[in-house]
Amino acid sequence: MLIPSTIMGLVAFILLFIGYVNGKNQHIMGLKFAFNMIIKILPLLIFAFIIAGMIQILIPRELLSKWIGVHSGFKGIFIGTIAGGLSPGGPYVSLPIALTFLHSGASIGTTIAFLTGWSLWAFSRLPLEVGILGWKFTLIRFITTFLFPPIAGLLAQALFSNVKL
Secondary structure (H helix, E strand, O other), rough: HHHHHHEEEHHHHHHHHHHHHHOOOOHHHHHHHHHHHHHHHHHHHHHHHHHHHHHHOOOHHHHHHHHHHHHHHHHHHHHHHHHHHHHOOOHHHHHHHHHHHHOEEOOOHHHHHHHHHHHHOOOOHHHHHHHHHHHHHHHHHHHHHOOHHHHHHHHHHHOOOOOOO
C-alpha cells in the first residue's frame, strides 16, 4: 500500500498546488469537497471492513474452503458470482470482501467470479439503470454480460490456480 499511497499523495499535492496557484481559493474548495466525501464514505468503509473481518472470524475456514475453496469447483465459482451480484455498494464494500475471500481460502476463480459478478451484474444497481436507461437496454446489457462472471472465474481458475498471492 506504500507505493499507491505515495503516488496518490503526490498527485494530491500537485493538484492542491495547481489550485493554490490558480487563485480563487480553488484549493480550499477542493479540500472542502474532499472532506464532505470523506464524511459520506467513511461509515460505509468502516462497516465494510467490519464485515470483512467478521467473515474471517465467524465463518470457519473449513466451511469457506468447502464452499468456495480451490476444490469447490464450479460450485464455488457459482457462489462467488451470485455473492458478487448481490453485493451492495462500490469498491469500498466489495474489495475488502474479496480480500477476505482470498485470506479465508477461496480460490482465485471464486474471487474473480465475485468481483466480475459485482461489477457486471450489480443487482442493487438495476433499478437505477432501468430508471435512467430503460428496461430494454438494461435487459440487453444484463443478458449479454450474464455469462461473463462464471466464465471469468473458470478462466482464472484454469490459468492461475497455481499462482501464490
